[in-house]
Amino acid sequence: MEEETVICRMCLEPIFNFICVDCLGDTVHKWLDSVKPEFSTEFNSFHEKLLKYIRSEENLEKCVKCKRTIDAVMCPYCYEKEVFWWIFNKDIKLSKIFARLFNFDFLGTGYLPNVKTRNLEPVVLIDSRKISDTNICESCGQVSDDLREENGVWLCESCRE
16 A cells, blocks of 8 residues: 655645644634634634635545544645734734744744854764775775775775784
8 A cells, every 4th residue: 555645735745644624723723712712703714714725525635633534635834824814914912922832933033033053063974884885905906895994995804914
């Protein structure tokens, strides 16, 4: 059985561990109920309109959270971005709280805006080879199946002695 890649219908990027928009919407709905209950009905309407836009009967995907098969495929980033802008148009302060809690860096501040990083240099990992690719001794030039590296030079058994 070959695994198929799930593609977001908004950004066309692959989705790994697909969580359906209903599960994402439930999370947002619970949060909105706790901070701004008057937005609940409007949010339900917004959510349903968004679902109509991304529904497709051609591709059905199974949610890893609720285990239901759903026809509205959208990645969490795109869904939360749409919700962010919907909230932003309603209440800017609330949208900033949403952006901090459902952190996909919509505001472009970075994930850790208070952390200062200085003079970071990349770490380069080098996998040292255990055997030579060419099987030719770098000292005598003879072909050997028993080459070993000594002081950065690949040597056959007789040159190592």
